[in-house]
Amino acid sequence: MSFHPDRCNILSITNNKQAIHHKYILHQKELQHVDKAKYLGITIQSNLKWESHISNICGKANSTLGFLCRNLKIGSTSIKEQAYKTLVRPSLEYACSVWDPYNKSDISKIEMVQRRAARFVTNKQRNTSSVGDMIQHLNWRSLEHRRKDM
Template identity: 50%
Template sequence: MQFHPAKCVSMAVTRSRTPLSRSYVLHGHTLESVRTAKYLGVTMSHDGTWDHHINNMANKANRVLGFLRRNLKISSTSIKEKAYKAFVRPLLEYASSVWDPYTQKSIVRLESVQRRAARFVLNRYHNKSSVSSMLLLLQLGWEPLEQRRRTQRLEVFCRIRDGLVECPVIRDKIVPAPPRGRRMHTEQFTRIKTRTLYRADSFLPRTIRDWNNLHKDEVEAVVATTGPV
């Protein structure tokens, strides 16, 4: 089998401001060091943040939305809505349980795409205020993307917990919490202690907090969606 060194790169993931400079050699070829790299459709960054991925997805979704606007000008509201849900929203939600942002800047960046889509679907361009955008979303019955990502994280968490997704590294850290009074529901899990805000808002610590804060009926709804073991 022929080896193609140009297709292989290396990327050191670290939060250090002064990372160590290292080079990696494979089959006698020194690999190019990069700051971002795409893996399974997700852009990973050297500093562990998801800003590049979010910006790339938002830009791509806006381009697709622009294409739909140019080609579906006289289509019905139903057709436009189906086109948005089929071609644009999946771009904004692919693997979102991994990169779900916690910074307001990134959250707004993604929500702005859906607000543009709402104006496209309802053909309402005369008023572009944020309040008007929210009213359009309510008229369409669309949840904010932030809420949809939260639901998706909880569903993935539930599947890992129940063994429906093989992820032993995460599942081993999902530990039932000791019984206490005055809880939202009985299926609580021990919160993961973190030293940094960055770590606190990563998938598992953040999702455990969200899970523990659910009401009993919300827990039952998530379990019903993911299915029993």
């Protein structure tokens, strides 16, 4: 198997502010240094923080949820719930044992997707409706608790 140098990068993982960069050459081409790289669907940053990955998965999940909102306007609650659990939630939980967030801001960013999905499933889009009650009525556990069980 031969590597294509244009598709290869160098990711140096360190906490140092001034990382030591060495030149790496593959097939007479110098490889490029990057701050983050995607590997098996997970975005890894050079400082091993997960903000970039969480932003990516939340963006993907929100766009999928938006697609469902536009195309399942009349569907029943069970169909909408099944669509969320099949198409959106797996993208929020993929490989979560590796990247499980510990920052409150990262956790809330992920939970906000599920809260938006609860509004979609129950057809209660008003700001006066309690999302916590919706999630409890749907019998959904928080994504944070689901990650702890995996």
